[in-house]
Amino acid sequence: MDKSPQEENYSVLAEIYDDVMGDVDYETWTDYIDDIIVEHNPESVDILELACGTGTMALSLEELDCYTITATDASPEMIRVAQQKAERMKSDIEFRTMNFLDLQFEKTFDVVYMVFDSLNYLHTEEEILELHRQVRDVLKPDGIFIYDFTTPRNSRKAIHFLNHEEKVVNRNYRYRRTSRYDEDAGIHTNCFIIEQTDPHTKKTLQTFQEEHRQKIYTQREIETMIKKTDFKIVMAYDGFELKPAHSRSLRITMVLK
Ligand SMILES: C[S@@+](CC[C@H](N)C(=O)[O-])C[C@H]1O[C@@H](n2cnc3c(N)ncnc32)[C@H](O)[C@@H]1O
CATH class of the missing domain: 2.20.25 (N-terminal domain of TfIIb)
Structure with missing residues (x-):
């Protein structure tokens, strides 16, 4: 039985996160998020990523040359790795350490997105409602909020x-x-x-x-919570498809306005 103490999440893991995620196809995932933006808010320029981790998706999205991107994560270690990658790639992305339950911005965004189960780190309805309030306050009036969650x-x-x-x-x-x-x-x-x-x-x-x-939330649980926010559900997509989510979906991507 291992007796090592519990570390802050994503502190030591930050060192190896990109290796652990080596099998994840972030480029295809980025194209999927871009397809959703083009479908639901095509004039978007200013993008905010929440829980960006080591910044792989933000850096991939920047390569499309259409967006001005800000990316945030609560873990300073994950952000440090993201900033190192950004420097190597001569990226203009602004990476900032920030809790998504306490967003501090002078500007507003056309799109706020968050991928890879980051919502599942919120364990209570109150936290989920707070996240939606925080995002509402940094979105432009026609802005969209995109996030995914994994299902039971x-x-x-x-x-x-x-x-x-x-x-x-x-x-x-x-x-x-x-x-x-x-x-x-x-x-x-x-x-x-x-x-x-x-x-x-x-x-x-x-x-x-x-x-x-x-x-872990069901689609119904998430949709019930969304009804208590100022957002309307534009679409609930199945996995990485532009098709509606269903009872066998493993991951669901929500698009809210
Ligand atoms: C599964 S990782 C996903 C990272 C990244 N989106 C990716 O696709 O690789 C979850 C991320 O959520 C971040 N996170 C968890 N709770 C957070 C919070 N309250 N505010 C901001 N980031 C948070 C973690 O630090 C971690 O980087």
Whole structure:
């Protein structure tokens, strides 16, 4: 049993996040978000990404050469990695450390978007309503808010292939991820044990643990909460398709106005 203390989420993981996400096709995902913007608010220029992580999608979106992008995340370590990548790529994106429940901007945006289950880090209705209030206040009158969430069906499927996955990510780190899903509580937990290793001997120098607890919502639960906000649902899309979500959707992308 590992006794390493719980670290702040996305602090140590920031070092290896891009390796852990190596299989995620961010370019296709970026094209999907761009398709949604073109479909629902085609004149958009000013874009805000929330929970941007290490900035991969924002940097990919910038390559389309149509948008002015600001990207934020609560984790200073994730933002530091994003800023390093931005510097290497000579990007103009402004990356800022910011909690999405406390947005501080002088300007407003045509689009606010947030991808990859970041909403699932909110565990209460009050937090979800607060997120919508915060976004409303930084959106232009015709602006759209795009975000996705994963469904109970996805959690049931994911635990089979995520459990006990063990990987060497680079010369300095290896990690193990275990997942469990408490369907009654609606909580999906991913536990990362991250070992910092000596690049020569491969011996473990330090062990860290991050436990990520995500609240899993059904489409109906999310839509019921949205009805309590100032937003109207424009569309609930299935996964990465421009088709309506349905009872077997694993991920649902909401577009709100
Ligand atoms: C699964 S990662 C997704 C990151 C990125 N969107 C991507 O696609 O790689 C979830 C992100 O949400 C961020 N996050 C969680 N709670 C947050 C909050 N209250 N405010 C801002 N960011 C938050 C985490 O720091 C983390 O970077």
